[in-house]
Amino acid sequence: MTSTSYRLGDHGPAVAQIRDHLALLGLLPSEPTERRGSQWDATFDDDVAAAVRTFQQQRGLIADGIVGPSTWRRLDGARWTLGDRVLRYGARHMQHGDDVAALQKRLLDLGFDCGRIDGIFGPDTERGLQELQRNLGLPADGLCGPVTFRSLDRLSRTVVGGEPHRIREAERLHHRGPGLAGKVIVIDPGHGGADRGVCANGLVEADVVADLASRIEGRLGAMGVTAFLTRGSQRDAPTASEIERAVFANEVDADLVISLHTDGHNSEHAQGVATYYYGTHSGEGVHSVIGEAFAELVQREIVSRTDLVDGRTDATTWDILQRTRMPAVRIDVGYLTHEGDAARLADPALRDTVAEAVLVALQQLYQPTTDLRPTVVQLPTPVS
Numbered sequence: 001m002t003s004t005s006y007r008l009g010d011h012g013p014a015v016a017q018i019r020d021h022l023a024l025l026g027l028l029p030s031e032p033t034e035r036r037g038s039q040w041d042a043t044f045d046d047d048v049a050a051a052v053r054t055f056q057q058q059r060g061l062i063a064d065g066i067v068g069p070s071t072w073r074r075l076d077g078a079r080w081t082l083g084d085r086v087l088r089y090g091a092r093h094m095q096h097g098d099d100v101a102a103l104q105k106r107l108l109d110l111g112f113d114c115g116r117i118d119g120i121f122g123p124d125t126e127r128g129l130q131e132l133q134r135n136l137g138l139p140a141d142g143l144c145g146p147v148t149f150r151s152l153d154r155l156s157r158t159v160v161g162g163e164p165h166r167i168r169e170a171e172r173l174h175h176r177g178p179g180l181a182g183k184v185i186v187i188d189p190g191h192g193g194a195d196r197g198v199c200a201n202g203l204v205e206a207d208v209v210a211d212l213a214s215r216i217e218g219r220l221g222a223m224g225v226t227a228f229l230t231r232g233s234q235r236d237a238p239t240a241s242e243i244e245r246a247v248f249a250n251e252v253d254a255d256l257v258i259s260l261h262t263d264g265h266n267s268e269h270a271q272g273v274a275t276y277y278y279g280t281h282s283g284e285g286v287h288s289v290i291g292e293a294f295a296e297l298v299q300r301e302i303v304s305r306t307d308l309v310d311g312r313t314d315a316t317t318w319d320i321l322q323r324t325r326m327p328a329v330r331i332d333v334g335y336l337t338h339e340g341d342a343a344r345l346a347d348p349a350l351r352d353t354v355a356e357a358v359l360v361a362l363q364q365l366y367q368p369t370t371d372l373r374p375t376v377v378q379l380p381t382p383v384s
């Protein structure tokens with residue numbers, strides 16, 4: 001029944017099927033089995049034509065009262081509501097139905113491009129679904145099963161407007177529950193191994209950030225946080241690129257990444273501490289909401305506990321910030337090329353204070369009462 005059309009006056013099994021579907025949708029009274037007679041007696045009468053027109057109007061089809069291929073496809077798919085069956089893309093037989101249309105509408109509402117809402121699970125729908133799954137931290141298998149249904153259900157009730165980046169992070173912030181304990185945090189010494197970074201005023205960037213990293217790591221361990229370093233502190237440790245270190249953070253499914261650097265400048269006057277988060281200034285101005293919030297917290301704590309000059313926070317698109325799937329910040333703790341900053345950083349007490357400031361900022365970030373949520377997203381209850 002894919003190429004034929006059925007209209008007023010037709011008889012036969014196909015018409016019987018059409019009547020069944022319309023009855024199932026409540027558009028025709030259902031007939032008791034004993035009065036139905038042979039399928040060949042089923043008639044496309046005025047009642048059927050009227051019911052077909054109502055159905056077509058409901059679905060935005062041309063209301064001609066004729067069941068052609070597209071009306072048939074919608075009629076046949078109308079028995080499915082989202083969640084009734086697992087949806088997936090099949091190249092040879094594409095699933096279709098109201099559940100597919102509902103999925104497409106939700107994807108579009110959430111800002112994921114899946115083409116037209118046509119009720120057919122094609123390649124575009126698969127791509128949009130995978131994008132959603134990636135943003136929710138789910139396996140991007142393009143399969144709409146129980147896990148994805150549950151996430152969709154929570155999101156569709158709670159999210160206004162399509163801002164997938166924010167959804168991802170709001171989910172992320174809570175994906176291991178509130179509080180610092182139990183979190184996974186990646187600490188990234190920005191230089192190490194053969195890469196020594198800035199060398200000035202008797203200090204080497206790689207050594208300063210390795211020391212800072214181990215001070216932060218020790219504090220995190222004491223707080224019940226699982227801390228990973230992206231490289232060893234040894235001088236002969238293998239040198240990993242920024243992208244490789246970002247991939248590492250993704251692989252361990254970190255909650256947050258903290259990259260550590262010191263700065264250097266041709267001018268000996270450049271000085272101070274600055275913290276960076278992922279974001280662009282041009283175009284749509286995408287940025288990491290949690291990254292920015294944490295950058296603000298860290299910057300504030302370091303500046304208030306030390307006499308380092310406040311170089312403020314800013315959005316950038318460096319690989320360690322952009323390629324990581326979780327919020328990430330990079331802290332540039334002072335300029336080694338600045339005599340005063342170098343003298344400060346040479347003092348282990350200052351490095352200890354910076355580590356303390358990072359920990360306090362983390363506690364604030366993960367404090368259950370701290371409201372860092374963007375106003376458009378009402379947080380769903382955590383799944384696990």
Ligand SMILES: [Zn+2]
Binds near residue numbers: 197263
């Ligand atoms: Zn550096």
